[in-house]
């Protein structure tokens with residue numbers, strides 16, 4: 041396995057995270073954007089994530105400081121729950137580094153942070169057509185699929 045270090049993201053990680061996302065070739069909507077435009081978007085959102093304790097971004101860093109993966113989690117207080125829910129909005133590992141335990145390590149960091157914060161549960165969305173779903177990545181990591189839940193989005197675009 042590639043040696044990795046999991047650490048909290050810092051504001052100066054923006055450009056490397058933007059390059060990581062561009063190289064991932066996973067998002068159609070990033071394809072037509074220049075690296076500078078992706079950088080501007082990532083830096084804007086990373087600044088919001090790091091502005092207070094409501095979000096955590098963790099990076100998996102390789103030996104030479106290169107980003108091999110990252111995850112983004114948002115700590116959501118629900119009035120009806122005894123503790124917050126952590127919502128994992130992003131989890132990505134570089135194509136050449138998959139299947140070596142890095143995604144599992146990033147989730148381990150999220151679970152540890154959730155325990156420290158007294159969270160009630162973690163949740164995430166996994167599209168059923170994705171390889172990660174077909175290979176039961178989350179189920180094997182102990183996540184339970186909520187088969188009775190429908191996932192809704194309301195598109196708000198400017």
Ligand SMILES: CC(C)(COP(=O)(O)OP(=O)(O)OC[C@H]1O[C@@H](n2cnc3c(N)ncnc32)[C@H](O)[C@@H]1OP(=O)(O)O)[C@@H](O)C(=O)NCCC(=O)NCCS
Nearest residue numbers: 131132133138139140141142143144166171172175176177
């Ligand atoms: C899903 C993902 C985060 C898992 O991270 P990883 O470091 O590859 O996973 P790990 O090595 O910790 O765990 C191994 C498991 O990951 C999954 N996995 C391994 N290679 C994978 C690949 N190329 N694509 C998707 N899932 C893969 C499998 O479930 C594997 O278990 P298996 O070998 O028993 O089938 C990563 O593969 C990835 O970034 N995929 C593309 C983006 C994605 O689907 N993100 C999740 C969106 S919710």
